Amino acid sequence: MALQKNIRELSLEDIKSEVAKLNEKSFRAQQIWDWLWKKQVRLVDDMSNLPKELRNYFKENFSFHALQTDHIQVSEDGTQKFRFKTFDGHFIEGVLIPTSTRLTACISSQVGCSLTCRFCATGKLGRERNLDFDEIFDQVAIINQKAVEVYDKKITNIVYMGMGEPLLNYKNVMRSIHFITLPDALAMSPSRITVSTAGIAKQIIQLADDNAKFNLALSLHAADDLKRSKMMPINDNNNLESLIAALDYYFLKTKLPITYEYILFHNINDGLDDIQNLTKLCRRIPSKINVIEYNTVEGTNFRKPDEKKFEQFIAALEKNKVNVRVRRSRGKDIDAACGQLANKG
Ligand code: SF4
Incomplete structure (x- = not known):
């Protein structure tokens, strides 16, 4: 047939x-x-x-390749983790993160992930397949329906930070954003959408050439090639020099600032040299840096620094006039926080 x-x-x-x-x-x-x-x-x-x-x-x-909601877990902080089933029997995850000012949907772009960031639970799963544009759209639509049901409000933000590397599923991600922003569909503003990449230089250039209007975040985690390659093997083929060149080009074309995501790890990327490298990087083009609290992932040796070290790191960046924000992890008790999505729920 x-x-x-x-x-x-x-x-x-x-x-x-x-x-x-x-x-x-x-x-x-x-x-x-x-x-x-x-x-x-x-x-x-x-x-x-x-x-x-x-x-x-x-x-x-x-x-009709619609996603089905297989299971929902609710954290004590209100975060809701969704396990979705695809038409061909795969499972992926999305998260609704409520804060006092935002209702954010964190969504997946692939079933599993082909990259092997050492601190990440999804990376341990391997990549099964890319999600189609309508499967990505469904995650947003379903999480939005839940937000309306629980909070009587639509989601305010979308982050492509769930399972998978969005820029390795470029076409479907771009097409999903087309429908998410379409006035006839979800009508979200592109300025409310953030695509987060582990750093694929060629695809960042492509985004610039395609005149992307949404926000771009780079999962940086170290502003030093040696350290970054140890944590993120993708850095071997997409080193900082190539990423910086791609981001400079991206800014030149789009005039949009960049967000750097930086998970702080004890004794790995929380030193004085890291502060200096980060400061230098952040001065190149308009940018902000989100320093993220790490959540332990079973089977890794990564730990978060103690609170004092965490605070000192932030204060040093602020002193250097870096535009820095702290992101405390949410949904920890249900493994819904950054780097924890691995279909365990
Ligand atoms: S952090 Fe993101 S890119 Fe890296 S392995 Fe995990 S899901 Fe893939």
Whole structure:
């Protein structure tokens, strides 16, 4: 049997021609489009104002690769971790992170990850496959529905910081953002979206050439090649020199500031030399740095520094006029924090 086309691969024009083939009234096409993108149904049968024959036609002739929510865990701090099941039986995770000012959806871009950052639980899983654009979209739509249900508010921010390296699934990530920002779909502002990369220089240049309007974050974790390569083997082929050149180019083209993510590890990247290297890097182009509290991942030797060291590190950066923010991890008790997503829940 020939593979059926995914219904969400259809453009509005495609749907119009399908509807015309069936001699149905043309406004049905817009209705179907709205069900798919504006109302975000995940079953053709939920398109309740369509005639049954029309629903049957789309059910029989197209596939619908919707995500299902398999399990939700709620942390004592309100963070909710979602385990989603894909149409072909894979599991991925997304997180709803509530703070006093924001409702953030942290979403995955791949099933597992091909990179092997030493401190990360996802990296230990290996990469199974890329997520399709509509599977990435579904995570946002489902987490948004939960936010509305619990808080009576839509999500305010989206971060591509869950499982996977977004820039190694470039096309699907860009296409998911197209629909997340589409006025006819989720209508989020690109300025509310952050894509976080472990650092693929070539793809950062591509983002600049594609005139990306969302925010870019680089998981830096060390401003020194030797240290960074030890933590993140991707640095061997994408060293700091190449990343800095790519970021300079990105800023030149987009005029958008960069965010550096920096998980602070005891006795690894929390020294005076690290402060100096970071300060130098942050002075190149407009940027801010998020210093992130580490959560222990079983099977690694990484630890977080004690509170005093943590505070001293931040104070030294502030003294150097670096734009620094502290990110305390949330959802620790349910393994929903940074670097902990590994389908354990
Ligand atoms: S930190 Fe991100 S890029 Fe690195 S292994 Fe984990 S999921 Fe992959």
